[in-house]
Amino acid sequence: GAGVSQSPSNKVTEKGKDVELRCDPISGHTALYWYRQSLGQGLEFLIYFQGNSAPDKSGLPSDRFSAERTGGSVSTLTIQRTQQEDSAVYLCASSPQGSMNTEAFFGQGTRLTVV
Amino acid sequence: AQSVTQLGSHVSVSEGALVLLRCNYSSSVPPYLFWYVQYPNQGLQLLLKYTSAATLVKGINGFEAEFKKSETSFHLTKPSAHMRDAAEYFCAVRGGGADGLTFGKGTHLIIQP
Numbered sequence: 001g002a003g004v005s006q007s008p009s010n011k012v013t014e015k016g017k018d019v020e021l022r023c024d025p026i027s028g029h030t031a032l033y034w035y036r037q038s039l040g041q042g043l044e045f046l047i048y049f050q051g052n053s054a055p056d057k058s059g060l061p062s063d064r065f066s067a068e069r070t071g072g073s074v075s076t077l078t079i080q081r082t083q084q085e086d087s088a089v090y091l092c093a094s095s096p097q098g099s100m101n102t103e104a105f106f107g108q109g110t111r112l113t114v115v
Numbered sequence: 116a117q118s119v120t121q122l123g124s125h126v127s128v129s130e131g132a133l134v135l136l137r138c139n140y141s142s143s144v145p146p147y148l149f150w151y152v153q154y155p156n157q158g159l160q161l162l163l164k165y166t167s168a169a170t171l172v173k174g175i176n177g178f179e180a181e182f183k184k185s186e187t188s189f190h191l192t193k194p195s196a197h198m199r200d201a202a203e204y205f206c207a208v209r210g211g212g213a214d215g216l217t218f219g220k221g222t223h224l225i226i227q228p
Binding site for chain 1: 149158164215
């Protein structure tokens with residue numbers, strides 16, 4: 001596709017349920033990022049995939065959060081046993097491999113509401 | 116590890132006035148710096164980026180930023196604010212051994228009529 005695609009755009013879930021958020025990066029982009037945006041908190045880094053390298057998971061807030069990237073393309077962010085504090089906009093971005101001066105291209109995000 | 120600090124979570128200017136949004140970075144090596152804008156209910160969009168080719172970088176919508184190594188700053192400016200500039204602005208850095216992008220907490224720009 002022309003840009004980074006995220007689905008669903010909105011998700012309302014009950015506390016304690018598991019959710020899966022999907023990201024389709026721009027074709028050919030080897031780097032993929034997940035961020036969380038909460039009101040007044042800016043962009044919080046969650047996880048970073050680069051090609052076949054081991055992902056940088058240093059931003060995942062707890063072991064309830066996990067992410068995978070299949071075939072170097074589509075990525076899924078999974079939140080288990082959701083809590084109300086997980087409510088936020090989850091943003092995915094992708095970037096071409098190569099030089100450090102390339103920017104990341106963002107999707108529209110998934111707005112997660114835990115009730 | 117690199118980091119960015121954006122001074123002022125909210126900045127309010129009058130329409131037609133100068134816009135100045137501050138960003139300071141911390142990096143052990145020359146960084147790559149970016150400014151993104153997020154309009155209401157939209158995704159992040161790149162405004163401009165510094166890649167060491169020139170210290171004064173011009174971006175979209177009349178914005179520009181100047182890289183000052185001595186001050187470790189990359190402040191964003193626009194000579195004359197428009198109502199449509201009301202948005203959230205994020206400074207980001209890449210480099211220092213890490214490939215990922217590190218963002219500041221953002222500055223909400225308010226334009227007064």
